[in-house]
Amino acid sequence: MSETPGAGDVSRGRGTPRQGQGTGSGTPDRSAGTGGGQGGGRRRNEQGRERNRGGERQFSQASPSQRTRRADPARLVAFEVLRAVAAEDAYANLVLPTSIRKHRLDRRDAGFATELTYGALRGQGTYDAVLARCVDRPLDQLDPAVLDALRIGVHQILAMRVPAHAALDQTVGLVRAVIGAGPSSLVNAVLRKVTARDLGGWISEITEGLTDATAIAALTHSHPEWIVRALRQALVAHGRDVAEIDALLAADNAAPMVHLVALPGLATLDDALAEGAEPGRLAEGSAYYSGGDVSRLPGISTGTVRVQDSGSQLVARALAAVDLGERRGQGPEQWLDLCAGPGGKTALLAAIGQDAGVHLTAIEPVPHRAQLVRQALRPLPEDSWTVQVGDGRAVGQDQPDSFDRVLVDAPCTGLGALRRRPESRWRRTPTDLVSLAPLQRELLASALDAVAPGGVVAYVTCSPHHAETDAVVDDCLRRRTGFERLDAGSALDSVSIGGALGAGHGTTAQLWPHVHGTDAMYLALIRKTT
Numbered sequence: 001m002s003e004t005p006g007a008g009d010v011s012r013g014r015g016t017p018r019q020g021q022g023t024g025s026g027t028p029d030r031s032a033g034t035g036g037g038q039g040g041g042r043r044r045n046e047q048g049r050e051r052n053r054g055g056e057r058q059f060s061q062a063s064p065s066q067r068t069r070r071a072d073p074a075r076l077v078a079f080e081v082l083r084a085v086a087a088e089d090a091y092a093n094l095v096l097p098t099s100i101r102k103h104r105l106d107r108r109d110a111g112f113a114t115e116l117t118y119g120a121l122r123g124q125g126t127y128d129a130v131l132a133r134c135v136d137r138p139l140d141q142l143d144p145a146v147l148d149a150l151r152i153g154v155h156q157i158l159a160m161r162v163p164a165h166a167a168l169d170q171t172v173g174l175v176r177a178v179i180g181a182g183p184s185s186l187v188n189a190v191l192r193k194v195t196a197r198d199l200g201g202w203i204s205e206i207t208e209g210l211t212d213a214t215a216i217a218a219l220t221h222s223h224p225e226w227i228v229r230a231l232r233q234a235l236v237a238h239g240r241d242v243a244e245i246d247a248l249l250a251a252d253n254a255a256p257m258v259h260l261v262a263l264p265g266l267a268t269l270d271d272a273l274a275e276g277a278e279p280g281r282l283a284e285g286s287a288y289y290s291g292g293d294v295s296r297l298p299g300i301s302t303g304t305v306r307v308q309d310s311g312s313q314l315v316a317r318a319l320a321a322v323d324l325g326e327r328r329g330q331g332p333e334q335w336l337d338l339c340a341g342p343g344g345k346t347a348l349l350a351a352i353g354q355d356a357g358v359h360l361t362a363i364e365p366v367p368h369r370a371q372l373v374r375q376a377l378r379p380l381p382e383d384s385w386t387v388q389v390g391d392g393r394a395v396g397q398d399q400p401d402s403f404d405r406v407l408v409d410a411p412c413t414g415l416g417a418l419r420r421r422p423e424s425r426w427r428r429t430p431t432d433l434v435s436l437a438p439l440q441r442e443l444l445a446s447a448l449d450a451v452a453p454g455g456v457v458a459y460v461t462c463s464p465h466h467a468e469t470d471a472v473v474d475d476c477l478r479r480r481t482g483f484e485r486l487d488a489g490s491a492l493d494s495v496s497i498g499g500a501l502g503a504g505h506g507t508t509a510q511l512w513p514h515v516h517g518t519d520a521m522y523l524a525l526i527r528k529t530t
C-alpha cells in the first residue's frame, strides 16, 4: 500500500463539493454533485435502470495517473470494511460503525458509506459476474484489494444514484490513494466498460444462454446457488409458492428498516415516534426507524428501547403469551432462555415477565456474549434474572422438569437474516447445516427435559431451512412421548397487531422478509403434557 493515507490525510477529491457527497440509504436522489460532479437531475427509473443513460457521459479527460490521489472518506470507509471482511473475516456490521467514527463521517456520508458497503457486499455475486466480462483475466488473479475497489465502483455505477463519471473518478482516486497508481488504469478501464450497460442490461448479459432457473436467480439476485435452492425448498416446505423465490431473494437485497422495541413496563416509543419513527405494523410496542444513527434515540443508551427485528419480538411474545392453564406449583413462573447471547429476546422476555414476578435464567456459553446478555438485562431488577456462562445441553440433565417456559433460540445458519448480514451469504456453506444439526437437536432435547410438566418450549431459528427447523423438531419428538405440539401460527397471530399474519403451516410458523417484512423466523411450540 504505497500511498496509504493516515486518517488525517484523507480528504475529498479536488473539486468535490461537500454537500454532494452523501447518498444515504433511503434518501432521495442526490446525484447533483454526489461524488463531486455533474449529471445532476439524472434519475433512475423505478427499476433503477436508467441512470447514466442517454446523453453524453462526461468522463474525465485526464488520465488516471493525473487525477486525484485523495480518497473520499465515505468510499474509503466502504473500502476498509470490504477489506476487513475479506482479509480478516470481520463482520461488516461491527467494523462499519468503527470506521465511520474513525473517519468522522457526518450523517449523510455515513448513510452513503453504509449503502455502498452493504450494497457492494450483497451484490458481490452479480457484480463479480459483470466484472468477469470486463476484466481480461480471471478475477482470482486480481489483487484482492483491487477487486474490492472494483466492486465498490460497480455498485455505485449500477445501483446507486451516483453519476457514472463521479463513481469512476472517485473509485480511481480511492485506488490511487490506498493501493497505488499502478492499478488505477486497470480500474479506470474496467469501470468504463461497466458503464456501457445498466443493471438490467448486465443481468441479461450474464444470464444469457442459461436455462437453469436456480443459476439465473442466483446471478440475478446475487445469492450462492445452494442458498437459492435451499430457500426454494424452504418455501415449499413451509407451504408457500415456489414462485415467491424472486421476491424473497430481492427482499434479502433491500436495506432493512431498523425495528425498535420498547421494553414493556420500562419505556414507551413516544420519544422515538416524535423523532420520526413509525409505529410498528406487526408487534405491539414496536416501531420502524429509518432516520439514521439509532443510538441518538431516547431510551437506546439506557437499554429500555432496543433494536430488535419484529419477527424476534413476535416469537418471544408468543412464548410468553401461551396459556399454561393449571400449571403445577404456586409461586411465580420460572423461565429459561437456553441460548441467550447477545440477549435481545432475553431482555424482552424478562420485561414481559416482570409484573408477574417471573424469574428468568439465561444460559450462554461464550463469556463475552454472556456479558452482553447481562448488559441487555441491566434495566430489569437484578433479582429477576440470572445469567450463567454454560452449555445449554447440560441444563436438561442438571435441572429436569424445572421451568415453565423455555426458549431455544438455536444457533443456526441465519439464512433468514441475510439482509442484515450482508457478507454472510458468501461465508455460509452447506456443511454449516450439517455441523449445526447435532447441536440443535441436543439443545432442543435439553429444553424438553428442562421444561416442567404443563410447561412449554419454543424452538426458534432465524432460518427457514428445513434441516434446522421442522427436521429438528420432528426428530426430537419422534423419540419421546408426553409432548404435544401447539399451534404456533395461532400463537403468533394472538400477539400480532391485526392477528392475521398467515405464518402458520401445520403446527409450526414461519415468517418471511418478502411477506412480513421481518427476518425469516421459525417458531415451534411444544408443551410437556406429563
Ligand SMILES: C[S@@+](CC[C@H](N)C(=O)[O-])C[C@H]1O[C@@H](n2cnc3c(N)ncnc32)[C@H](O)[C@@H]1O
Binding pocket: 312, 338, 339, 340, 341, 342, 343, 344, 345, 346, 363, 364, 365, 366, 369, 390, 391, 392, 393, 409, 410, 411, 412, 443
Ligand atoms: C441465535 S443466537 C441467540 C440470539 C438471542 N436469543 C437473542 O435474541 O439475542 C444463538 C446463541 O446460542 C449460543 N450457543 C451456542 N452453543 C450453545 C450451547 N451449547 N448452549 C447454549 N447456547 C449456545 C451462541 O453463542 C449464540 O449466542
